[in-house]
Amino acid sequence: MSLSSKKELNLETQTGEVASAAGNGPSPDFRHQLGAQFDFSQLMAKPNGQEFFTLGRMNGFKNGKSRGVLAPEKRAIIDERIQMEEAGGEWKRYDEIGLTPQDMMALIKEGTQTPAPDLSKQIDLWWKERESDALWKKPDHPDFPLKAFNGKSGPTPQEESDLQQHRRRIQQIVDELKISEKDLPRLLHFDDFSRGTVYVRDYAALPGALRRLFKMEPDCICTPSNRDELVQFVHYAAKHKIPLTPRGRGTWALGGALATKGGLILDLANFEKTIEIDAMNKRATVSCAVDFQSLEEELQHHGLTLLVRPSNKYANIGGFCSVGDPGKGGAGLLAFSNGHIGNVVEKLEVVIPTSRDEVKEISRNDQALADFLGTNGRNGIITKITLRVGEKNDDEVETPVAVSFPSFRLALDFAKKLRDEVSADRVAFRPLHLEAFSISYLKALHVAETTAAFSDDGQTHRPRTSDLGQHDGLPERDCLLVVFANERECREFEKYALAFGHGIIVDHHGGHVLWEERFQPLKLRRRGDLLTSELMLPLDRAADYLDEMMPFAEKLGVELLPICYIMDNGEALVIPQFLTDRRKRFQYYRHFSLVPVLARRAIKKYGGRPYG
Missing domain, CATH: 3.30.43.10 (Uridine Diphospho-n-acetylenolpyruvylglucosamine Reductase, domain 2)
Incomplete structure (x- = not known):
């Protein structure tokens, strides 16, 4: 009806x-733990404004001001839980033991070691430093955009x-x-x-x-x-x-x-999922909601494989066509051999956003095809895609190798030289994939791999970044991951690489470890929130760009963790990502502001363009 x-x-x-x-589970912002793993007194011991205004957000409710006093019976519950956890008992969320966010805020208030006048003085000083910035308008300003600070109990x-x-x-x-x-x-x-x-x-x-x-x-x-x-x-x-x-x-x-x-x-995540395979013509037609992993599994039944893949194998194919370079779509794994996904798109079915019920089929020889690739659906919603796929040779196994260098610049210089040699057919091998990893990224990945590692005594130990490579096999220097279709080509490349000199090291085990990690680019999020700016740069300008931006980011207290996908056309997809913590509200704002700065500098000085 x-x-x-x-x-x-x-x-x-x-x-x-x-x-x-x-009410049956925690919200995404309920990150803290009760007891020894969440030290309330230390949280407020150094109130520099950031921690003070972080509290309400971190505890999952809008009003950042604590109200009321912790009831004695609630205090007794908390003391009991802390004793149990210190004795190795089971950890439970506070809402599972009858506590509310308001109770937790009252507990935090009790743990405050700084007198109220000193706290107020530091907060006023923090706001004064930002009076001229429209983004940081003070809470009592009539245009202040954050409702979390207005203390209202009901709608206006x-x-x-x-x-x-x-x-x-x-x-x-x-x-x-x-x-x-x-x-x-x-x-x-x-x-x-x-x-x-x-x-x-x-x-x-x-x-x-x-x-x-x-x-x-x-x-x-x-x-x-x-x-x-x-x-x-x-x-x-x-x-x-x-x-x-x-x-x-x-x-x-x-x-x-x-x-x-x-x-x-x-x-479109719940859009119908259909897959049609034309094995004779090596074509696959899928609906937009099909993910790359499902299609790859189906293709393998027919002796076929994808020619272009994103680093997230569960990404939707329609979404990957819609993002990335305008007119080309997304780029990721195997980009050195096959480029963007637009290179293998044979046909699109799109719904045009007009007042008429308009659906179009656009083939590869139609110039309008580029209008729907990498344009985020502005010109039309992709509903069906036909892709050209490749033949899978069971006798050949993808063979990765990592080549490490004393510096990231040397890694990118080697990648450029290798790309020029391959394009001119002056070498007896052709890589499928080239990707450069900075040592800062590898260190962060190592820590993420071993985060929350428990020792025999039941204590949690944070791994030392100096232990890099001792357990997980990751390369210990800036490196270039090179992947080949077979072992023969890999052996030929190894001879070529060693002749390059500059103290490079060929690491087969490290290459396998990195290639196994190719579908987990967001593993770093175990350590915090990941922010990034994705950029297309000329390969010969990428090192200059990173040499300028990495020290600049350090001044903001941020360590860039760059990686670069080397493209087939002499460009590099540069990803200068970094870790932050959105629970530290104003620090997160400052770090977030770095994202557009990274993009603007690449565009204005280094001939780059935004990827997406």
Whole structure:
């Protein structure tokens, strides 16, 4: 039964269900642990403004000010839990033992060792240093964007009005598209948790101020399961001039799947998944929601394999075509031999965002194909892709080798020389993949590999970065990972590499370790939040760029962990990533501001361009 315009849509149903579900488990921001692993007194011992304003966010509720005093019975529960944990007992979340976020804030307040006047003085000084920056407006400023500091207990008249308008917008979608009560939970999500938490981030967490500044919270999330339903939503958004943002699995970390003007999010993760293999012509036709791993497994049954793959094997194929270089799409593994995914796309089916129900098929010889690759769905939503695939030779096994150098610059210089030699056919081998790893990245990866390692005495020990390479086999210097289709080519390359000199070391075991890690580029997130800026640079300018930006980042207290994918066209996909901690709110803002700086410098001085 469809909902008529006379029947009011009950928004409380979805909101209530989500709230109940959220109560059964921790929110993503509930990162702390109770007891010895979360030292409340130390947290407030050095209140420099950052820790002070971090507390409310870290404990998962909006108001950053603690209220009330910890009740004696709650204090007794906490003391008991601390004693049990110090004795090696089972750790439990505070909400599992009857404590609330307010109780935890009261406990933190008790642990504060700094007198209130000193704390207030330091906070005022912190704000004074940022008075001229619009992003850091003080909480009492009328335009301050962070509601977390206003201490309000209920919605303002304006917020109440916005809520009513939101209800009317959802009701209009339901009425006009004739969405039945049965299909409503499947097709639309408009609860606060989905809109304000799940769909305002991808693999990187964005600061709350930016989310509000750019209106990243959508009005509604649409989740079509087939092309007809998708066409309806696209037609509706175009007809009413509503911003529409397509989203795959959100596995990118640069905001391509985030709204910037509100509107509708078109979530394609649950779109129908179809795979058709044409083994004779070496073609695979898939729906946009199919991930690369599922397609690769199906291709192997036919003796075929993918020619281009992202570093995240569970990324959607439609999403990978939509991001990356405009006109070319995404690039990743095997980029040295096959380039961007646009090089192997034979045909696309796209839904054009117009007020007409328009679906087009665009083949490779059509110049319009480039309009839909790497453009984030602005010109049309990709629903089906036909890819050219390769033949898998069971007699040949991919053979990786790591070549380490005294410096990252030497690694990139060697990569450029190797690329020129291969392009001119002056060598008897042709690599499938070239990727440069900095020593800072390898050290961070080693620590991530051994994070939370427990010794026999039951204590947790943080690994020393000086232990690099002693256990996991990672190279101990800046290195270049080179992958070949067979061992013969690898042996020929080894002779070539050793003749290069400059103290290089050929490491077969390290190469295998790095190649095994190729599908886990976000393992570093075990150590914190990962931020990055992905850039396309001329290969001969990449080292100069990193030599300038790495010392600059250090001044902000950030260590860049760069890696570079070497492309087939003489360019490098440079990823100057770094770790931070979004729980330290204002430190995170400062670190986040480095992302656009990295991009602007590459564009203005080094001839680069944003990747995506």
